Amino acid sequence: MDRRSYIKSGAGVIAGGLIAGCAGSDSGSDSTATTTEASSETDASMETDTATATAESVVPSNVVIGSDIPYRPFEYETTSGELTGFDVDIAQAVFEEQLGVSYEFKPTSFDSIIPSLNNGNFRIIMSAMTINETRDEKVDFSDPYFTAYQTIITRADSSISSRADLEGSVVGVQKGTTGANAAEELQSEFDGNIELNQYDQITGAFSALKNGQVNAVINDNTVNAEFANQEDNIEFVEGEGVAAESDQDAPPYLTLTIENYGIAFRQDDTEFLEEVNEALTTIKDNGTYDEIYSEYFSG
Template sequence: MRKKILLVSILSIVLLIVGCSSQSNTINSLDKIKENGELIIGLDDNFPPMGFRDKEGNIVGFDIDLAKELGNRMGVKVKFKPVEWDGIVLTLVNKNIDIVWNGMTITENRKKKINFSKPYLENKQIIVVKKDSNIKSKDDLKGKSVGVQLESSSWYALNKDKQVVNNLKEIRQYPNNVEALMDLKAGRIDALVVDEILGRYYLNKNPKSYEILNDDFGKELYGIGIRKEDTKLKQEIDRILDEMKRDGTASKISEKWFGKDIILE
């Protein structure tokens, strides 16, 4: 009888320890963020106008302003952590950052690994060429060198179009789109597939250097990357985004960076 009582006691203690351990491991990230008073956001700091460095080295941009406003409404400070884009999903999953907020396209492949906020912008994958280029359509890309950012939605969008890809000379991948645009201007690649928002931003700054083709590689939606288990954090982010849309704050930020309101309802 004593052995049975002892066994039951030991089992109860083990279950209690496991239960406590399980509970501590499931503390929601939102609670930790509010406890620490800091929201760490991963981004590519070479992606204007979403997130990039100004002449003084400060990280600025459309997503940056939205994120700061969200932080204010959550009652926490926002910290921006530059991460190589091809590894940013793994960085999020490994909990080295709290969220990804940087013009991130919602794709089926990414949704297998992480969750997303409600979409807040619509985007297209456009083709940018030099102003004097003889490339006028997708068909003209045959035998040409095309640049894309490494592991970006541009890369996935381009590779979906097998008819185009199979006829290319090469696909050259870059750590960021700024380097790719420099190579395009220098003639080291013939075209660049890139997010419309970034492409038009650079076109406005360099109207004599680049032009955008009428053809594109499809529409897509931007969302904020969140770990699958952080459901409470997703709910809070979605709630605040909706609030910012209703009170006009998101529209004002959009007008500041794009000259018009392009926020999704």
């Protein structure tokens, strides 16, 4: 029974008992018993409603997800306007299939996405977001669900063929990303002799590279690969990097960093985070994760 209607009927029972008492009935003890029973049932109903509200606060019936779109192949729209991508499919597996709730993505600029989360504009962030110490001071992260590397792409006719060749060049990055951080570190290493052009979305940096407005783009390897595979004159800068130095199964191009993606939560959302971690573990154990991965990435 709905809490509101239950309280109404409970109040009617109490009122009836009071009228009987005022009429001088010998059933005073029965009236007291009826009132006590009604009060107990009301308390039980309120406890049930509180439990329901708590469950709803832990795992909402609809999860609103902040995400920087487009960021192919993690989240992007098809030509028909349908949202798809690796993060989108992982969200479906975690929320719809494991937790039994609906979900929706809310497009948000990446450089303001953490403040937007903490302002309550959405419940979580799924946006190919790297776990790092700076972000960890503002949000809590799920267990890692993807490993990525910062990489460099250039035009095929470029004279840039190594990390050192970036000195004196113009590099495109997306604002607020670890690609921008990696470029800033190179800028410091080369005593400021790198010009950084920062764009609201990575597509702006890619367009600038094609049009000759920047000499290179520093960004996540899989996103760079998606762009390079679509463009005949775009290629990775090759060479060994931190992935090879760390004895990892390094990709065949230069890697500037090794990073892990996580789902970001507000710092007071621990119970929901734990539920999501359990769901992530399940989809990794039952093969769902591997199926999704193989759809978007080779190897």
